[in-house]
Amino acid sequence: MTSAATPTTATQTSKPRIPWKSLDLVNTLFLVGTAVVALVGVPIHLATHGFSWPIMGLFAFYLAATGLSITGGYHRLFSHQAFQAMAPVRAFFLIFGAAACQNSALKWASDHRAHHLNVDKEGDPYNIRRGFFYAHIGWVMLKESRPLKNVQDLLKDPLVRWQNRFYTVLAIGVGGVIPLLFGWWVGDAWGSFLLVGVARTVIVHHSTFLINSLCHFMGRQPYSLKDSSRDSAVVALLTYGEGYHNFHHQFQYDYRNGIRWYHWDPTKWLIKTLALCGWTSRLRTAQDAHIFTARIEIQKTLAQKNLEQRPREFRDAMEQKLHLAHEALVSARIKWERVKTDYRAAKRSMDAKRRSLAATLEGELLAARAHFLHAQTSWSMLIDHTNA
Ligand SMILES: [Zn+2]
Ligand SMILES: [Zn+2]
Incomplete structure (x- = not known):
């Protein structure tokens, strides 16, 4: 049964020039610096200092906690309000979301709501029509002020306001200092900082960035041909279940992205499990x-x-x-x-x-x-x- 469009090239339109003068030096140096350290520093450190199980355990926990805080917290909860969550769950998402170093939940949700409202058009912060690189990472490297007009509902949440205010302290403290202290405790401070602090940040960055780039570039369109969003089971594996992006753009209020039980969507499983414990509620789904x-x-x-x-x-x-x-x-x-x-x-x-x-x-x-x-x-x- 054919249920999808043949993938088309989403970047066929002419690409505007990147305004180099507007380069955000802090963001650019952070993105490039962390990537270089992860690719060069981590292998050298592992080769010279060996492998540590406690650090690998913390790495796995941080990878899941920060990744799912972005997909389950920043995206499905704060941007789309696809479900409600109790304060401790919101606090967890906000603390580990900050450690993912992708801006505060308030700013992230504002950009993401603008993306859904203006997808593929002027006003889409990560418009795929401006090219794969721009949609993936280029937009983060540019200085662009975007007013926070579309997040008035989130401003009512004191936890969201608190995270927005102390975002930098949380990002550095939870994202870098805690891994460093843990490493010092188990006997390899720099090993833990490099792996849990830096390499994990790079992996979660690019996993999130793939949703803006690859999910608008490669895959099937079973639910809508109105925009460039696409469904891909392969991309879902790399993005904590966010790869079913064509479904998501059509039914953005649904707490699931992969709607079948066998679709790889750990974010959906986390939200559902928390609901069984009574910590999340009012899970919204599109009608069959x-x-x-x-x-x-x-x-x-x-x-x-x-x-x-x-x-x-x-x-x-x-x-x-x-x-x-x-x-x-x-x-x-x-x-x-x-x-x-x-x-x-x-x-x-x-x-x-x-x-x-x-x-x-x-x-x-x-x-x-x-x-x-x-x-x-x-x-x-x-x-x-x-x-x-
Ligand atoms: Zn999208
Ligand atoms: Zn979305």
Whole structure:
């Protein structure tokens, strides 16, 4: 079944010149310096001082804690409010998010909301139309003042205001000084600083940057063709589950990015696990019916596009079949959803009368599901046929 657009080149438009005079020297030196130290200093130190299990343990913890604080905290919680979190969880995300050295949550969320609002256009802070390098890291290297007009809701949270005020102290203290002190305690201060402080920062930086660059450059577009965002399971592996970015741009309020249980999305698993402990709540999800409709509409659009290249007779015959199969599929889905809702409502209030209604609906539900799956198989075969 074809459910995606052929990847297109998102950088086909002409790239404006980078205004070198606006280079942010602090950011540039930090990004380049940490990368050089991670690539050169860490291997030399490991070769000369050997390997330490306690430091590797802290490295693994910091990698997960800072990475997930960006994806779960800065992104899905503070930027999109896809769920609510208790104060200790918000504080953890803010403290370890600061240690990721990607700005305060307030500024990060402001940039990210501007990205969603203006994606691929002027006003998108990491606009992929300005090139892969610009979207990945170039935009961080430029001095650009962006007013914080779109985060009034976050300013009401005292923890967010506190982190914004003490961001630099937290970034240096939690990101660098704690790893250094831990290393001193276990007998290799510089080893811990280089690995847990510097190399971990570089890895989490580029993991986040890939979401702005690769997720708008490579992959499939099963839910929307409106912008350059793309879904990629491979990129999800590198970005704590954020690789399902086409879904995310279409349903940005959903706390999940990978919607299937088998989609690699550790951020979603963390949020769900915290919800089971009662520490996060009001997890928002897009309705299955809306997700289904978005996917089917894209398949239909692409099939119609493919048919434009085919001989007229074939096209006319297939267009008619496509139309009928689409109608059958949508109506089977609507019926299945309706029976499912009735069945669940009947099951919730199980008196004797309702029990017999639930038994009847159970049969109807199975029939409606079978009818829908049959319509979906016919639809997929037809889509494959038009794309063949
Ligand atoms: Zn995006
Ligand atoms: Zn987002």
